[in-house]
Amino acid sequence: MVLLLRLALSCRCQTAGRNLQQIQRTPLRQWLLKRGQTTEGGHASVRAASIPNAASDRVLGRWLVGCSGLVLGAVVLGGVTRLTESGLSMVDWHLVKEMKPPRSEAEWEDEFSKYKQFPEFKIMNHDMTLTEFKFIFYMEWGHRMWGRLVGLAYVLPTVYFWKRGYFSRSMKPRVLGLCGFVVFQGLLGWYMVKSGLEEKTESHDIPRVSQYRLAAHLGSALLLYCSSLWMGLTLMLPANKIPDSRNLLQLRRFAKVTGGLVFLTALSGAFVAGLDAGLVYNSFPKMGERWIPDDLLAFSPAIKNVFENPSTVQFDHRILGIGSLTAITGLYLFSRRVHLPRRAKIAIGCLTAMAYTQVVLGISTLLLYVPTPLAATHQSGSVALLTFAIWVLAELRKVVK
Known part of the structure; x- marks a missing residue:
């Protein structure tokens, strides 16, 4: 009996020791x-x-915001490339080989001779010199190299962060989606360029890339930009704990619709650029002597005018721009009825100020017959406006409990 008591006490002491x-x-x-x-x-x-914790989220947020900045640079550089009509100067596409530009005079002559075989030189630039060709070549080369830099900025850190365990389970497919989208964007860019190198059925057609492919290329870049910026901001910025109310719910919905309208307006600018529609009616607020031009529905079927008639494309871009300005102004006025944190108020204020600036830039570009520096600033302004719209949405996002 004594032995049993001693054994029981010994087991209890060992268990208590392990628990301690x-x-x-x-x-x-x-x-x-x-x-x-x-x-x-x-x-x-x-x-x-x-x-994953708050510190790693901040690291990932800064990385994604930095990537979105690189995408912004690619969009701006692509716009300048289009405005200077440099996009068709490189007639080949090689992932690695073209990273080194021509060095010797013989290499430049060889590259120039390739360019001479395509419609843009034969119809528009038949008197172009080698020096002039070097300028447009370097513009397109810089755009392509920047695109490769964007790809590396996404892929290499993704591999590193994945191995270090920074990504949560829900984050992994989204990051893989971004990396895949970067690759798709590069392929889509070459698909767009190819449309400008093809012989047209009519000899008088001006060589240019397809406005549909240009819009797809710009649209995919803007989607990549918005996705990266949204993910980055939501990781970096702590969510505002705003008390739920009916007005706040309506404000969130209003902000989402406004952001979609801003995106659509920026995308319509690709059709304006693709068709040189900014050169058909250089007056404001009327288009020539009329509010609605006579040739608005000149093409048949009617839907074709929306995407292929320069007059209709410019008219639609004007309407979307005015609609965006009206929506943003309404968002600002409605936000004054909602009790919002300071950051959210600043974001809405910046969005409103940028909207009016962008409209002034657009009208000035039109009235001055699309000068390249002003047109490039206007194109950059559309992305800046989209940036502030994403920031507003990030500040107004609902807190997940």
């Missing part, structure tokens, strides 16, 4: 995990950011 050790180790283990450390075999090993 477990209690003592638990806070230490949590403290180590927060700092990416574990105790394995009695030795501390570092596993930086193996569990």
Whole structure:
């Protein structure tokens, strides 16, 4: 009996000792995990950011915002390339080979001779010199190299962060989607260029890329930009804890519709650029002597005018621009009825100021017959306006409990 009592007491003491050790180790283990450390075999090993937390979210947020900045640079550079009519100067596409531009005079002559075989030189630039060709070549080369830089900025950090365990389960497919979209964007760019290198059925057609492919290329770039910026801002900025109300719900919906309208307006600018529609009616607010031009429905079927008639394309862009300005003004006025944090008020104020600036830039570009510096600024302004719209949506997002 005494032996049984001693054995029972011994087991209870051992169990209590193990429980005490477990209690003592638990806070230490949590403290180590927060700092990416574990105790394995009695030795501390570092596993930086193996569990997603606020610090790793900030790192990822800055990376994605930086990537969106590079995409913004690609959009601006692409717009300048289009305005200077440089996009068809490189008639080949090689992922690695074309990264080194021509160096010797013989290499330049060889590249120039390739360009001479295509419609743009034969119809528009038959008197172009080698010096002039070098300028448009470097414009397109710079745009393509910037695109490769964007690809590396997405893919390489993704591999690094994936191995270090920075991504949560829900984050992984989204990041893979961004990387895949970058590759798709590059292929779509070459598909667009090919449309401008093809022989037209009518000899008097001006060589230019398809406005449909141009819009698809710009639209995919803007989608990539918006996705990266949205993900980056939501990771970097703590969500505002705004008390739910009917007005706040309506404001969120209003902001989403406004953001969609801004995106659609920017996308319509691709059709304006693709058809040189900014050169058909250089007056405002009327188009020539009329509010609605006579040739608005000159093409048949009628739907064709929306995408192929320069007069209709410019008219639609005007309507969308005025609609965006009206919506943003309404959003600003409605936001004054809602109690919002300071950051959200600043974001809406910046969106409103940029909207009026963008309209002034657009009208000035039209009245001055589309000078390249002003037109490039107007194109950049559309992305800046979209940026502020995404910022507003990030500030007004609903807190997930």
